[in-house]
Structures are given as structure tokens and as C-alpha cells.
Amino acid sequence: MDGMPVSDLSPAAQDYLKLIWSATEWSATPVTIGVMAERLGVRPSTVSDGIKKLARQGLVAHAPYGSIELTDAGREHAVAMVRRHRLLETFLVDVLGYGWDEVHDEAEVLEHAVSDKLIGRLDRKLGHPTRDPHGDPIPAPDGKPHAPEGTQLSAAAAGGTVAITRISDADPQMLRYFTQLGLAPDTRLTVREHRPYADVTTIRLHGPDRDIDLGASASDAIWVVAV
Amino acid sequence: MDGMPVSDLSPAAQDYLKLIWSATEWSATPVTIGVMAERLGVRPSTVSDGIKKLARQGLVAHAPYGSIELTDAGREHAVAMVRRHRLLETFLVDVLGYGWDEVHDEAEVLEHAVSDKLIGRLDRKLGHPTRDPHGDPIPAPDGKPHAPEGTQLSAAAAGGTVAITRISDADPQMLRYFTQLGLAPDTRLTVREHRPYADVTTIRLHGPDRDIDLGASASDAIWVVAV
DNA sequence: GCCAAATGTTAGGCTTAACGAACAATAATG
DNA sequence: CATTATTGTTCGTTAAGCCTAACATTTGGC
Numbered sequence: 012m013d014g015m016p017v018s019d020l021s022p023a024a025q026d027y028l029k030l031i032w033s034a035t036e037w038s039a040t041p042v043t044i045g046v047m048a049e050r051l052g053v054r055p056s057t058v059s060d061g062i063k064k065l066a067r068q069g070l071v072a073h074a075p076y077g078s079i080e081l082t083d084a085g086r087e088h089a090v091a092m093v094r095r096h097r098l099l100e101t102f103l104v105d106v107l108g109y110g111w112d113e114v115h116d117e118a119e120v121l122e123h124a125v126s127d128k129l130i131g132r133l134d135r136k137l138g139h140p141t142r143d144p145h146g147d148p149i150p151a152p153d154g155k156p157h158a159p160e161g162t163q164l165s166a167a168a169a170g171g172t173v174a175i176t177r178i179s180d181a182d183p184q185m186l187r188y189f190t191q192l193g194l195a196p197d198t199r200l201t202v203r204e205h206r207p208y209a210d211v212t213t214i215r216l217h218g219p220d221r222d223i224d225l226g227a228s229a230s231d232a233i234w235v236v237a238v
Numbered sequence: 239m240d241g242m243p244v245s246d247l248s249p250a251a252q253d254y255l256k257l258i259w260s261a262t263e264w265s266a267t268p269v270t271i272g273v274m275a276e277r278l279g280v281r282p283s284t285v286s287d288g289i290k291k292l293a294r295q296g297l298v299a300h301a302p303y304g305s306i307e308l309t310d311a312g313r314e315h316a317v318a319m320v321r322r323h324r325l326l327e328t329f330l331v332d333v334l335g336y337g338w339d340e341v342h343d344e345a346e347v348l349e350h351a352v353s354d355k356l357i358g359r360l361d362r363k364l365g366h367p368t369r370d371p372h373g374d375p376i377p378a379p380d381g382k383p384h385a386p387e388g389t390q391l392s393a394a395a396a397g398g399t400v401a402i403t404r405i406s407d408a409d410p411q412m413l414r415y416f417t418q419l420g421l422a423p424d425t426r427l428t429v430r431e432h433r434p435y436a437d438v439t440t441i442r443l444h445g446p447d448r449d450i451d452l453g454a455s456a457s458d459a460i461w462v463v464a465v
Numbered sequence: 466g467c468c469a470a471a472t473g474t475t476a477g478g479c480t481t482a483a484c485g486a487a488c489a490a491t492a493a494t495g
Numbered sequence: 496c497a498t499t500a501t502t503g504t505t506c507g508t509t510a511a512g513c514c515t516a517a518c519a520t521t522t523g524g525c
Contacts (some may be wrong), residue, residue, distance in 0.1 A: 044503080056505080063504090280512085281514065284512070
């Protein structure tokens, strides 16, 4: 139902589609021009122009002043880009020995340069992985979503013992902080308490048995599942 | 005397510099606007503009209507790009299992997208290789040339037994043909005769003991050393 | 050594992706 | 519910990198 490979889109178009898809992966917040502009580090006017063009190409649905949604064709390209990004991150960590906090920016550039053939080879080399180094699901070649699991740490019931399933890779700075603390995918911990007005969640790490206070942005970035 | 990493140049500028360097690697033919335009697949006017800009940046020496030469700074960037290209080709063959005739175009794109850090990791992963899959020398990080060796097959003495040291990667089509024939770096053969006006060189492959006639473009693309 | 052919340069346009400024529409507040 | 604040859109520019067409300079043949 298209024939156009994702590589035929401009890097900017690829970024737009990937961002729209990613923004709705873990929450249902509607995607707006402003949010996109901020995350892409460009001006709203630039995004407004760009979205208009994607709409003309039938990749997004967008009425002026309305919110932005992917069409089926647009979603297909977006998922292909996410697959690229996550396979590349996995490669950088597993094969080249990068730290999991160092891979995001590198993958961000590479994802626009690799061919479908290279992605296929990489997938084979890596043993068809289903999770990237942050625990994010890697979509299959056909775009099947690899259903995500877990809830944000900020929403996990106090007292429960959980394992980290994913950590948002949006902020490398934060990832380095987590590394220092010993927080990574598969780390086990107990949720001790949420202190609502301080926006602080206290957790206890298993193993070192250390207590850690996390602010809202940190406990929103960590996804856990009960064990 | 620079500090500017090669990644700060535009992809087009990187291509120009790499091409100028490569053109003089195996022969002393002066580089002209026309040659560059043809190899890059763009119009001479485009190259003329581009070279003027590189001259302003102090990366090439070029007086109007004159020939084109790299400055020391330009050479540094050019060699860095060649290093990237050849390490990437080696990676694609050694790690991802590409055929040596499939890697050129992929590397051509990737070389503009990888970081210096990635190149360093790749080099280590590959065991600091000194030759790429075509037998071309991989410059060291400091730009030291890894002295080339051998002569073109077209210039090798008839009757001599030689080993292939490199095969120009300029034409993937030709590489596929060579693969079919069993010609690759390290292949041993005997030069039987050069027939000057037919522009044909006859060689005998060791092992299969097969005789092969090669035209001028083929016997220019193959470099050999006496064994 | 002159003139034509080959080669190189300049000038003017096009496209993409960015910007800022001015304007339009929607949302929020009193 | 009117007015202000926020958010989104349009429009005119800019910078790269490409193009074509017109012009300039070399080079090579006779």
C-alpha cells in the first residue's frame, strides 16, 4: 500500500514522523506544533510549514489550528524510523561497546544514513532483538508494535517490588545520572513512598539496598513492571 | 593548525576534498573541474562554485582556470574522510557480511554520518586494519599514508607471477565481474601477454589455472605486486 | 600563431529547511 | 463574555547546493 521506502523522505520529514509517533507511544497527549518545535529545537513557524507539506503528501492529518495525527502511510514510515533508531542503539551498545547513555545522538544521525539492507543485516547480526538498550521495544520489520508493558514509576503503587522495563532515552544527561545511581533496565527495586507535593518518589534499590529520592521528571522517565 | 573536526564540513565539501585526494592517490593526473564534475555526477558550474568556496576556506589552492590542489589543512580533512570510508567498508564486509562489491555506495553515505568516536570504536573492533576489502590502505588516525605498493596490472611485466594487492572500488559493476572470475585481493596469477593495439592483457589464474582476457579499464583497475 | 573546440566561470533561478515579524485563531481569566 | 495571553499561520529572507544559459579563457590543430 505504498512502495515508497522510508529512505525517500527528507531527513526533516523522517524526524517529524518519528517524533509524532514517539510522542504517542507512552502517553496519549495530543501532539501540537509547539511541542514538536520545542523537541526538534526549531521555531513553530518551521514546523507549521513542514506539517503542511507532510499533510499534502498524505502522511499526516492536520487541519489548521488542529492537532496532528499520522495517517496509515505516515505511521508506517514513522515506525520504520523508530526501528532504525532502536536497532542502531542496540548495535552501538552490544557491538561497539558504547554506554547506553551515549547512543541516542549518534543513532539520531545514523538513522537517516543507513539503508534498509544495512538495517536487515544489523538485525540478523544482533539476533533479532526485541528491546533496545533503554528497554524500548524494537518494532518488527512489518511494523508490528511488540506491545509495551509496565507503568511509569511515578504511578507505581507504593510498597510494591518492581523491575525496570524501560527508561526514556530523551535526556542523555539524566541517563548518565541513572547510571551513577545503578538504575538500568532489569534493575529491581521497591517503591517506598510518593510524597505528592514535594513530587518526590523514594525507592529502595535491591542488592546495594540503597534508598534514592527521585523527582517527577526522573520517576516519569522510568517504567516498571511488578515482579 | 586547525581544531576543526572533519564533521564540521558540509557533506558536499567532504566529498570534494576526498575526491581530490583520491584522484592523486594512484596517479599524478592533475585534478580538474571537469573530472570532478563527472565523478560527482554534477555540473561543472556547481563544482566551480564549490571549489571557490573551499579556496576561500583555505582548504584547496586554486587560481581561476588553474588546476586544483589540497592545502595541508584540506589534505588532513580529505585523509580523515578516506579513513572513514575504508574503515566503514571493512566493517560492512567483516562484521555485517556484505560482499566486497556492495559496500562502496553504502560507505559513501555513512561516511558523512558517523562521528569520530564511532570511527575510533570501529577501528578497535576491527583490530586496527591497514587494508580495506579492496586492498586499499586505510590511513592511520594521524593521516600517515600506509605506503601503497604494487603497479597496475596493465603495466606489469609479461611472464611474471604476481599477487593482487588492490582493486579500484570505483565501479561496483566491474567488481561483480571480477568476483565472478575469481579475482580478488591476494589472488595469484601469471601475466601471459599484453596485446597493445587490442588493449588486452591475458592472465592465467593460479589454482583453477584459467586464462582470462582483460580490457584496458579492467587491467588498470587491478594492482599487483611480484611474488 | 590564429581560430575553433574544449574547458571553466559567472549570473540568475529553483528547492529545501531554516528564521523573524506580522497576523489569525483559540484558550484562559477575570 | 470580553479581553488578554497563548498558540499557530503566513510571508518575506537567507544559505546551500544544485541547475541552465551566457560568457570567458585555454588549448590544440592546422
